[in-house]
Amino acid sequence: MEEKLSSVAKSLKPSPIQQLSYLAERTNAINLAEGFPDFPAPPHIKAAAVSAITSDFNQYRHVQGICDLLADKMKQMHGLDVDPLTDIAICCGQTEAFAATMFAILNPGDEVILFDPSFETYETCILMAGGVPVYVALEPPYWMLDRVKLLDAFTAKTKALVLNSPHNPTGKVFNMDELEIIAEYCRTNDCVAITDEVYEHITYDNEPHISLASLPGMQKRTIITSSLSKTYSVTGWRVGWAIGPSCIASAIRNIHTKVTDSAPAPFQEAALTALTSPQEYYKSLRRDYESKRDFVFKLLSEVGFQVQFMPKGSFFIFAAIPDTCKLPDVEFVEELIKQAGVVAVPGCGFFHTSRYSRENVGSYHNRYIRFAFCKGATTLTSAAHKIRQLVDASGRLKIL
């Protein structure tokens, strides 16, 4: 009966990230792979959810207050004027916001530009909606944007561009110069931009998170997607949003209604509390994550990984396997699990090869490992301890 599957489904593979999680679980490895915290969610937000359930906010719901708060935030953070009544769609996580946006704007054959490496889900949403992903490789080791490559990627069929900043897996935060280049090409090619800003509050060294939508001529062509998950450590609650020009937001809302109908009601209520967290919450979030970043960065450098690029945002470090080690990333991670009892994500899943892209990333697509540091201090310390047990006399990790 396999022929009954749709052609989209047939081409899909299970997430390599999830598969490694299962292996790690079976071997009780320390999980620095999946991007979610293992420390508790903030108590004031959990309490709000509990209170919502007890107060009977349990039926289908759209909580307009979320839109009001988001509109305020967009004004405060980016100077954007957003109409909370028409410009915002609440969805089941940023995942659904992104999927619904793709269905809202793509016609079969429309091309969508993405930056490589990129989070694996974008491509599939684009494909499901009949679009064609086109990759522009960011240049290692610092993941620089090459404007010529980007210009070259635009064709008569380009409908949209996806920008994830702060970036998963590299931790790059696109700066104003880069954003201006992207904006310029979007304007001249009359292209829609979709941003994934889920790590918007997780930036380091005072690096500002700038939303592409705040650049000249961009608000009317940009859909911002984000969620509660990473900012408030509640990845399992599934409350996200899309913000954009009202006709597109309206289409996204209507698609969302057909795909899931409503985001979980009690968590929408709790979102009101989350989104009114005091400034101190965001400061301490950043501070905590920054010290975790520094800890893991130091560890990885000391044991011999090539970590030339210091992440400025998100909670990932994209470390390179040094040239002296011949193992490709997948085998390397398997060894890491078996010998050190620590799991990370092989980078190859984030790179997209010549089937779609105009560039060939063949030489380095299996040389990177993504480590997540959104974990409690105990977890990180244990991971460091286990990894350090595997170093040889010169202090280098034996696998390397």
Add this chain to the structure above:
Amino acid sequence: MHLGTYHSTHGRNHAFKLSHLLLTCAHSMHLGSFPFKMLLLPLCTRPSLRITLSKPSLVTTSIAGIGNNKSSSSSLSFQISRASSISTVSTAKEDAVMAQDGPNNQHPVQVAKHLEKFKTTIFTQMSSLAIQHGAINLGQGFPNFDGPEFVKEAAIQAIKDGKNQYARGYGVPDLNSAVAARFQKDTGLVVDPEKEITVTSGCTEAIAATILGLINPGDEVILFAPFYDSYEATLSMAGAKITCITLRPPDFAVPIDELKSAISKDTRAILMNTPHNPTGKMFTREELNQIASLCIENDVLVFSDEVYDKLTFEMDHISIASLPGMYERTVTLNSLGKTFSLTGWKIGWAIAPPHLIWGVKQAHSYLTFATSTPMQFAAAAALRAPDSYYEELRKDYKAKKDILVEGLKDVGFTVYPSSGTYFVVVDHTRFGLADDISFCEYLIKEVGVVAIPTSVFYLNPNDGKNLVRFTFCKDEETLRSAVGRMKERLKGKLCN
């Protein structure tokens, strides 16, 4: 071009019979004669869906009529775009609609053309009007009473126990087991919770994932009208060709000869709903047997939406998956919301054999990735409720149904028998209004009660113009008040 085989990360090879549409060749997707036209309408967001609002989230002033007519809130003459009129709307009208929209007037027209009718739903429109006129809302299908304490407590406990991060994509193991156990109890079928169940954000998402995972553009899918409004929209998103079989009063029986002529070797799937929203019809064993033999003969899949399976009154619910030869070709869809009065939690699931569940699971993982974690734990507890819970549920709803049905008959409606769900459809024509929409407007404005016009549930809206749908998933006092208003202001206004 990548053809035919794929490898899972465990290195299994699966050779597939090729479909004529391959993903990697976007340019080979032939649109053919499929009319991809749409009218995209900039309407406001859904206001809060409860009549008694505890948050000031209501929108009253910016409700736009569909089309160019931005009617004020006091005007009741809203038009509902019907499928037939939508497909003939010109581009000029589209631009005019766009230009009226919001503070930034010059939007590039960027929205996808191929989605046929994505607009604010009839439910939203009716709810807004209900609020404006203080009408009692027997339109939208969610309870105005809450779910059972033991389920809510389980969710609260899960939150406190820190179950707040991503759940396993296809479901928390405990929930998958509970779903399998319940399914076995209900149908006798033994399924593997790990390989044959995917948990989704409500049954709505299960339907979307099933369709997107298993339907190719151009595939023929058969629907029974009237149908829940997400079916048509999601099939359009998948580019399917829809064939509609209309169920007609008084008993909404399946016209088996029509089905026989509609079904062929080119038919990919039948999407059915039993117990049936909006009519309350339950497919009989004989009907299911006939559908089954046609499916087996023509190698057709069945997607069966069974969310109301526990709300049955006059007969037992039968899952088509349990009929001989059917499990291997059926996706059974269900959810927590209706059975446990927690419609806002969005916990649903799909049950199917491994070769079908695969597609559903994949599409799901890219639609929402994972489902609300604490609610899944609570759902597992809910599904282990003893038989007495379901007996009580049925008893309560039966009492509510009796209040409504007796009331509607007394008022003068022709009430069609409903054996399941918490809906009942009636013929309103004796009151002399032109169609279902005019009747519903009249009912809100003059009587202070909301019903849903059924024409939006049909491909051909004319088929529904005599019928409106009432719901009885409200507390008894609300039902009695609604009936009271109708007796007072509607009874005796018959025109024939």
